[in-house]
Amino acid sequence: MKILVVDDSRVMRQIVVRTLRQAGYGHCDVIEATDGRDGISKVHSEQPDLVLSDWNMPEMSGIDFLSALRASGDDRPFGFVTSEGSEPMRETAARAGAAFLIAKPFTPDTFRDHLDPVLG
């Protein structure tokens, strides 16, 4: 099982990876990307089973990243981990094809609640 973590903040990528471990996904391979453009490249080269992406990033935002994947026919599970969890953002994410949106700050329990149904 391979998970791609996409965030322009190095410390946030580290926190997400640590939370994945605490949530019981320590057995998964975790790879990282620094923005949506890098994320597309890593999706192609690494073929992750799940993408966890920030929303607000330079170069290419998370929502543009997701839209580009879906437009290319890529329907792999994609979830947002972002600093805002308002209802309009959740609706925008769902319409674009996201499986879930986790708002920062988060806990290992939050990760389990959202990732378990997706990763089985």
Added chain:
Amino acid sequence: MTDLEYGPDSSMLVEIVGDVFTGLFGERYAPPYLAAPAETLEVSASVSVSGGWFGDVVIACSPALALSAAAELFAMAPEEIAEADIRDVVGEFANVIGGNVKSVMPGPSVLSLPSTSLEGIADRPGEVEALRIDMTWQGEPLCVSIWTVSGQTPQEGDPS
């Protein structure tokens, strides 16, 4: 003090900051609590909200707080922490606190990427400091403030 027409009051902002710190650092550290204003707030970061509401969310802290927070979050010794690491950490503080503040403001709005400074809080011409909380965390000062253009009315914006 609050001159905000919408959004959080000081107690809600304290709660947001506490939740963010607990989320980032876990339960091993008590969350920040209210304290007297301090002058050693050289490290700062801000994000701007524009759309349904226009304003800035600013976090400022002492260099010692920024260094210890970065060392803790990167799991590195303080002497291994680079300036870029400190900017990354305080920028993420502003991003997460700003995103939570944006959630309770009129929307839809767009949240900017964080900008950081090691020389204190930048001047904000045309804006007023509508809400400010001075806190302490691990014995070091921390300040969170919300700046806005007074008298604005909600406008339509693009969701982000």
